[in-house]
Amino acid sequence: MTVATDWNPALYTRFEDERTRPARDLLARCRLAPGTGRSRILDLGCGPGNSTELLAERFPDADITGIDTSEAMLRAARERLPRCRFERGDIASVDGEGLFDLVYANASLQWVLGHETLIPRLLRLVAPGGLFAAQIPDNLADPNQTQMRRIAAETPFAAVLGGQSEGREEIGSSGAYYDLLRPGSAEVDVWTTIYEHPMEDGGAITRWFRSTGLKPFVDPLDEDLRALFLERYTAAMESAYPARVDGRRLLTFRRLFMVARRAQA
Numbered sequence: 001m002t003v004a005t006d007w008n009p010a011l012y013t014r015f016e017d018e019r020t021r022p023a024r025d026l027l028a029r030c031r032l033a034p035g036t037g038r039s040r041i042l043d044l045g046c047g048p049g050n051s052t053e054l055l056a057e058r059f060p061d062a063d064i065t066g067i068d069t070s071e072a073m074l075r076a077a078r079e080r081l082p083r084c085r086f087e088r089g090d091i092a093s094v095d096g097e098g099l100f101d102l103v104y105a106n107a108s109l110q111w112v113l114g115h116e117t118l119i120p121r122l123l124r125l126v127a128p129g130g131l132f133a134a135q136i137p138d139n140l141a142d143p144n145q146t147q148m149r150r151i152a153a154e155t156p157f158a159a160v161l162g163g164q165s166e167g168r169e170e171i172g173s174s175g176a177y178y179d180l181l182r183p184g185s186a187e188v189d190v191w192t193t194i195y196e197h198p199m200e201d202g203g204a205i206t207r208w209f210r211s212t213g214l215k216p217f218v219d220p221l222d223e224d225l226r227a228l229f230l231e232r233y234t235a236a237m238e239s240a241y242p243a244r245v246d247g248r249r250l251l252t253f254r255r256l257f258m259v260a261r262r263a264q265a
């Protein structure tokens with residue numbers, strides 16, 4: 001299954017405050033050792049520049065580069081932060097051994113397969129004493145994800161979608177990521193946070209995932225099938241997330257965090 005359309009910055013930023021909260025929580029644990037020159041920072045899967053903006057505020061003198069595969073996201077990021085550099089690049093093939101003081105990835109690595117080799121390779125982009133920091137959504141087993149797969153397997157969607165994988169990495173335990181990072185690191189911090197986002201209704205949950213996890217399922221559909229898919233998905237969200245006392249639904253969202261300081265050579 002291929003993703004037929006580019007990412008949509010306007011849809012993605014509809015929940016920007018909620019999406020940027022884990023980026024802030026991750027950054028709060030990133031303490032760069034005082035260095036002699038200008039720090040070099042790489043934001044992997046920078047999106048519309050919301051995570052890059054946090055990096056630029058926290059490290060105003062740093063040389064910051066954001067990379068992303070989406071031209072639309074890169075355009076939005078360049079407009080937002082003219083003083084940073086934004087380049088088209090794939091996380092799967094980014095290189096530059098020891099080039100960066102901080103390699104930061106908020107909510108992007110789930111789209112890159114093969115973490116057993118990817119994570120140690122990304123750590124090697126970091127200079128000795130520098131940091132690799134990532135936050136990865138760990139929600140594939142949650143109803144907001146399982147229901148997409150269930151609906152995709154139903155008639156009439158299965159004929160178009162073919163029941164293939166949506167190209168997201170299965171996230172291992174925090175211990176597994178610790179094991180991947182520890183051999184090249186002086187210290188590793190891994191933790192999980194479960195957020196509970198109050199959402200107006202089931203439709204708001206659909207709008208949240210329309211710009212991310214739902215893309216591989218609904219982008220290949222024509223307009224009528226897409227509307228039908230989203231209608232079924234919204235109904236599924238309304239049964240999976242009960243209305244609270246104020247009528248809102250709490251979107252439970254588990255996220256895995258890791259910060260590793262690369263060992264001195």
Ligand SMILES: C[S@@+](CC[C@H](N)C(=O)[O-])C[C@H]1O[C@@H](n2cnc3c(N)ncnc32)[C@H](O)[C@@H]1O
Binds near residue numbers: 020049212
């Ligand atoms: C959920 S957004 C995260 C954006 C931002 N980092 C944030 O904190 O909200 C994921 C971004 O990763 C990008 N992306 C997905 N796969 C990628 C890859 N293989 N290489 C580079 N960027 C990728 C997407 O285009 C999208 O902009």
